[in-house]
Amino acid sequence: MTFTHQSGTVPATTEASAPYLRLRAVTKQYPTGGGVAGVDLTVAKGDMLVLLGPSGCGKTTLLRTLAGLLQPDSGAIELDGQDLVSVPTFRRNISMVFQTWALFPTMTVRDNVAFGLKMRHVGKQDRAERVARALELVGLTEFADRLPRQLSGGQQQRVAVARAIVVEPRLILMDEPLSSLDHRIRVQLRAQLKDLQRGLGLTGVYVTHDHTEALALGDRIAVMDAGRIVELGRPVDVFARPTRRYTAEFLGLANVVDVSADGDGYRTAAGARIPGDVTAGRSDVVAVALRPDCVRLSQTDDGGTPGVVRVVEYQPGGVLHDVELTGGARLQALTPVGLSYSIDTPVFVTPEWSKAVPLAD
Numbered sequence: 001m002t003f004t005h006q007s008g009t010v011p012a013t014t015e016a017s018a019p020y021l022r023l024r025a026v027t028k029q030y031p032t033g034g035g036v037a038g039v040d041l042t043v044a045k046g047d048m049l050v051l052l053g054p055s056g057c058g059k060t061t062l063l064r065t066l067a068g069l070l071q072p073d074s075g076a077i078e079l080d081g082q083d084l085v086s087v088p089t090f091r092r093n094i095s096m097v098f099q100t101w102a103l104f105p106t107m108t109v110r111d112n113v114a115f116g117l118k119m120r121h122v123g124k125q126d127r128a129e130r131v132a133r134a135l136e137l138v139g140l141t142e143f144a145d146r147l148p149r150q151l152s153g154g155q156q157q158r159v160a161v162a163r164a165i166v167v168e169p170r171l172i173l174m175d176e177p178l179s180s181l182d183h184r185i186r187v188q189l190r191a192q193l194k195d196l197q198r199g200l201g202l203t204g205v206y207v208t209h210d211h212t213e214a215l216a217l218g219d220r221i222a223v224m225d226a227g228r229i230v231e232l233g234r235p236v237d238v239f240a241r242p243t244r245r246y247t248a249e250f251l252g253l254a255n256v257v258d259v260s261a262d263g264d265g266y267r268t269a270a271g272a273r274i275p276g277d278v279t280a281g282r283s284d285v286v287a288v289a290l291r292p293d294c295v296r297l298s299q300t301d302d303g304g305t306p307g308v309v310r311v312v313e314y315q316p317g318g319v320l321h322d323v324e325l326t327g328g329a330r331l332q333a334l335t336p337v338g339l340s341y342s343i344d345t346p347v348f349v350t351p352e353w354s355k356a357v358p359l360a361d
């Protein structure tokens with residue numbers, strides 16, 4: 001099931017477009033430590049920016065600062081060329097969708113969705129039409145007279161989304177809106193959310209610590225660490241060619257191997273040589289990432305490094321082997337199902353270092 005919407009797909013814009021939302025050196029520190037520091041960020045109109053990072057890295061703080069629920073200590077926030085910091089929360093016309101859907105329990109679905117319009121003194125007729133339209137967009141028309149407790153979690157979250165979009169916000173902010181739902185509903189709802197955001201041309205900032213969600217929803221992804229943005233780019237770039245060790249490790253790109261400079265190339269602690277053209281003359285390289293499907297396994301001595309398979313895990317894309325190399329280093333190798341090895345099998349390991357991705361600290 002997908003949301004229906006009037007326009008076709010609004011093409012995602014890229015960072016090259018004029019920024020609609022702009023943050024300059026935004027800092028918000030708590031007296032007890034934590035918060036965000038020196039955040040620079042732009043979001044183009046119609047784009048969804050995902051803030052991705054582990055618990056406590058400052059994602060919610062940044063989102064709440066955008067919403068006006070927190071005042072930054074310093075820095076500037078502009079929306080559509082207008083300073084936002086001086087505008088009170090209720091005048092920003094920014095909608096938020098939270099992890100817990102926070103619906104009014106004694107109000108019907110219709111009244112929950114109408115609430116924001118009522119607060120904005122939208123007339124009764126107009127209100128009814130816009131609520132009906134929002135409920136249609138989230139596929140809940142037939143549930144309009146129910147109370148929240150008479151809905152499933154996924155349906156309640158769709159009410160929260162309807163409530164957010166009905167006011168035609170200038171910006172929609174979402175803080176882990178799908179994380180309390182079970183996997184199947186989460187996957188379904190995130191596809192619907194993307195469809196809806198694109199169809200309505202909504203500009204949004206979406207917080208998550210789940211990288212599959214970030215990949216699915218983001219036009220761009222900002223990876224956060226300890227209150228700062230450490231990597232920013234299109235999903236395909238952040239995932240396929242991260243530039244920082246932190247990002248590669250956080251995204252679980254299986255093999256992150258420390259390297260040191262060696263002539264015109266690099267060398268791993270285990271002695272493997274990485275050609276210089278991989279790192280293209282970069283001087284800040286401290287490690288490389290190598291996808292597990294770029295590591296070949298063989299049972300015959302083909303010149304590879306000897307090792308023993310320690311862990312075997314079946315995954316949607318094949319079989320992941322965790323191999324302990326002679327000397328103790330570990331490498332992960334992904335093979336097709338028919339070419340897998342069982343635990344304790346001695347193997348020879350050949351990493352395709354020419355496909356390694358250089359990483360800075």
Ligand SMILES: Nc1ncnc2c1ncn2[C@@H]1O[C@H](COP(=O)(O)OP(=O)(O)OP(=O)(O)O)[C@@H](O)[C@H]1O
Pocket residue numbers: 030031032033034035053054055056057058059060061062209
């Ligand atoms: N109201 C507050 N008072 C003091 N410290 C806070 C407050 N809110 C958050 N912090 C601290 O600031 C840091 C960032 O918190 P924040 O909630 O922004 O992180 P997050 O990335 O959204 O985490 P999560 O994914 O767990 O929600 C954390 O160290 C947190 O303990």
